Amino acid sequence: MITLAEENYLKAILSISLNFDGKVSTNAIAGEIGTTAASVSDMLKKLQDKKLVKYKKYKGVSLTKKGNSFATSVIRKHRLWETFLVNNLNFDWGEVHDVAEQLEHIKSEELVDRLDTFLDCPKFDPHGEPIPAKDGKIPTTNTIPLNKLSEGTNGKVMGVTLDEKPFLDYLTKLNISIGTEIKLLEKIPFDQSISIKIVNTKQHISNDVAKHLLIKTN
Amino acid sequence: MITLAEENYLKAILSISLNFDGKVSTNAIAGEIGTTAASVSDMLKKLQDKKLVKYKKYKGVSLTKKGNSFATSVIRKHRLWETFLVNNLNFDWGEVHDVAEQLEHIKSEELVDRLDTFLDCPKFDPHGEPIPAKDGKIPTTNTIPLNKLSEGTNGKVMGVTLDEKPFLDYLTKLNISIGTEIKLLEKIPFDQSISIKIVNTKQHISNDVAKHLLIKTN
DNA sequence: AAAAAAGTTTAGACATGTCTAAAAATTAAG
DNA sequence: CTTAATTTTTAGACATGTCTAAACTTTTTT
Structure with missing residues (x-):
């Protein structure tokens, strides 16, 4: 056990x-x-x-293979529960992490399977993070962190790679969520901060924020 | 804590x-x-x-008052989760106990409130057991255990007071579930077993089974 | 390549929750 | 009302998972 x-x-x-x-x-x-x-x-x-x-x-x-399989299963459960919490219980995407940390340890394969079905077998969680399938396969995306894009590139936010409330609250304040269209306007060499355009508004964000935003270029 | x-x-x-x-x-x-x-x-x-x-x-x-309040809250969570498992994840009523035993310990008041709302604030769980409200009040019913009824009485199964798979599976086999109409035909003094009529079929059950069936008389 | 710094492991302790075996208290029986 | 049976508690041990302090490796610096 x-x-x-x-x-x-x-x-x-x-x-x-x-x-x-x-x-x-x-x-x-x-x-x-x-x-x-x-x-x-x-x-x-x-x-x-x-x-x-x-x-x-x-x-x-x-x-090991066995250890990887267990770990993947825990992440699968975590992300399925986060999806449930946001989609069905109307939690905000910044509020689900701690509860999902508890739910991910519930032991019942049947439960996970049925939850997956109930949610329509989602491929990505509310943060855009891939949900491993039952067999352990992890859905792939061709996304790049925003800080790796070059100036002038247009793209769409597909996911965030940090599940912490202060970060997610800040994104919400910036009007950034999954699906938001972003254009990278300018990269400042001095501190790697960047200027971006979101829905016709210019914003300036730090490299620390940009590196956690996964973008799919248009 | x-x-x-x-x-x-x-x-x-x-x-x-x-x-x-x-x-x-x-x-x-x-x-x-x-x-x-x-x-x-x-x-x-x-x-x-x-x-x-x-x-x-x-x-x-x-x-103590404090202890009672915690205990009631755990039972509330257990029964809300059982309701979710049966109503939304299509579990059978005999399969939910063990999983609910785990889910009842998830710590998040927000989660319980939202789950309650999601389920439309149910008053009884899939076994007909009352779900304590947020304030600790427990819904009441005027039901009596089947073995306490007198011969010839008609009634409806409102709940079971034992949440164990072998028992519930047996009830299912007998065609008994919440809402089933039952008539008590005969009580055998020797072993307190009873004859009942369910949907025009005569059945004979032990006192051990009868005492766990809550009946509302017509 | 020796000294310093950083990273890692061991040793010993503690908290939680469990167990068995033995002692103590309560209840039942003659 | 004293003995016997039952129930309950204590004592001591163990497993899990954590911690601090000290010892030991590895890496970096000079």
Whole structure:
């Protein structure tokens, strides 16, 4: 049986793997989960014993096939629940993360299958993040982070890669949501901040914001 | 903060209180939860410290106002989730208990409120059990267990008081569900078993089954 | 390549919740 | 009303998951 804490570690390892490649470091996991490196070390040994990760002391960790499958399943559940919360219970996209963090650990394959059907098998969650299918396949998009676009490019916001309320509230204030048309006007070399046009209004945003916006160019 | 284990103890104490009156015994709780009397003793001390129960060694336990309020809230959540699972995810009424046991511990008042609204503020769950309102008030019914009816009485099944798959599956096999019209034909003094008429078919059921069927007489 | 800094692991402790076995209190029986 | 049976509590142990402090690797700097 896999515990709640173990699921959270696997999910954290997968999240980090998706952004950086190579082995995942103890500190990175500690940062993601909000715990100490010592606790992570302890847990990695346990996950190793359960063949959920491949781990060499001081050398970082990676998921086994089995570990990857569990982690993917947790992310699938998280995103399906977020979809339910926003689509059916009228939660705002910034309010669903904490509740989904709890719901993702409910154990029932039947429940997930039926929820998926109920929601019409969505491919993306309310933040535009891909929802892994039952078989673990993750829908792909040909999107690029806004900060990688070149000046003058037009595109549409397809997703955000940060699920935190302050960030999402700020986007809402900027009138940015999934589907918003954006034109990149100017990139400032000094701080990598950028000017954009949204529905005929000029806005200026930092690189930290831009890098979390996934754009599909027209 | 109240933990998952504590919630389960409070719920168990409330369940037992509803069926028998007076103080609740350690053994009864152990039986309900499926643990040992020793574990119950330990936990009662902790619940006492948190002012969730009133407890005198060897003398049984009862819920404080605060404890009762938590326990009622857990039951509210359990029954709302069961309603969702049956009404919206097309689960059978015998399949929802275990999943609802997990869902009832999700912490978010907002979630419960919105789920309640989504379901149209149901007063009874798929088993006919009353769903406590947000303020803790429990809808009442003037129903009696089938085994307490007298011969010749007609009535309608309004609820069942046992949420276990083998029992519910058996009812389904007998063609009994919420709303079924039943006539009590004969009570056998020897074993308290009874003969009933359901949609013009005669059936014979044990007292153990009859006592868990709540009937509203015509 | 040695010293310093950064990252990681171990050791020991603690909190939660569980268990078994033994002791104590209560209730029932003769 | 004293013994026996039942119920309940305590004592001590264990598993999980966390933490701090100290020790140990690895990487970076000089």
